[in-house]
Amino acid sequence: MPQTHPHPDVDRVLLDEQQIRERLAELGEEIAADYADEPPILVGVLKGAVMVMADLAREIDLKVEMDWMAVSSYGSGTKSSGVVRILKDLSGDITGRNVLIVEDIIDSGLTLKWLLSNLRSRGPKSVEIAALLRKPEAARVEIDVKYIGFDIPNEFVIGYGLDFAENYRNLPYVGVLSRSIYED
Numbered sequence: 668m669p670q671t672h673p674h675p676d677v678d679r680v681l682l683d684e685q686q687i688r689e690r691l692a693e694l695g696e697e698i699a700a701d702y703a704d705e706p707p708i709l710v711g712v713l714k715g716a717v718m719v720m721a722d723l724a725r726e727i728d729l730k731v732e733m734d735w736m737a738v739s740s741y742g743s744g745t746k747s748s749g750v751v752r753i754l755k756d757l758s759g760d761i762t763g764r765n766v767l768i769v770e771d772i773i774d775s776g777l778t779l780k781w782l783l784s785n786l787r788s789r790g791p792k793s794v795e796i797a798a799l800l801r802k803p804e805a806a807r808v809e810i811d812v813k814y815i816g817f818d819i820p821n822e823f824v825i826g827y828g829l830d831f832a833e834n835y836r837n838l839p840y841v842g843v844l845s846r847s848i849y850e851d
């Protein structure tokens with residue numbers, strides 16, 4: 668059954684399903700135009716980017732490939748540990764290819780900084796980033812992002828792939844997690 672009401676652990680909804688769908692459609696069109704000559708490999712960053720990848724990829728009218736990496740820096744908390752671990756690597760070779768990283772959120776930027784340098788070391792033709800969300804006030808490193816969905820306030824958000832301790836990823840919207848859930 669569709670989830671229609673904000674979850675009780677959600678303080679407020681930041682982006683509803685329609686806002687997300689419309690913005691991803693715009694980004695998909697831009698991406699299709701930019702990569703018309705040489706379509707990219709979309710690299711989704713598990714697990715958070717699953718929903719963005721699924722919905723964005725369907726808005727890109729090109730013969731794209733999809734691959735996945737799993738990295739983790741947050742563990743079960745609300746702050747980045749700063750230590751990025753590869754839990755699953757790409758299954759294919761990206762040498763000489765256009766790579767478009769698909770992410771759910773840029774928070775401190777540490778995950779993407781690490782991922783960019785990791786992927787660039789494999790000899791791709793280009794590496795760019797498409798991220799649904801960015802928290803400008805939380806940035807600890809500068810990241811050059813080509814496609815950004817929304818800039819959001821510096822609060823911990825859940826839903827549409829984003830978790831807190833592995834929960835809430837299946838909420839169809841992006842909401843702010845109530846502080847009572849993670850503070851005593």
Ligand SMILES: O=P(O)(O)OC[C@H]1O[C@H](OP(=O)(O)OP(=O)(O)O)[C@H](O)[C@@H]1O
Nearest residue numbers: 713714715739740741774775776777778
């Ligand atoms: O900009 P940063 O501060 O590095 O944070 C962003 C990263 O953190 C989250 O991943 P997480 O490590 O929680 O893994 P997950 O996608 O499996 O939830 C999110 O999906 C991004 O990959």
Ligand code: HPA
Nearest residue numbers: 774822823824825829830
């Ligand atoms: O605000 C967030 N919510 C969920 N996961 C995250 N990973 C980095 N920032 C966030």
Ligand SMILES: [Mg+2]
Nearest residue numbers: 715741829830
């Ligand atoms: Mg997470």
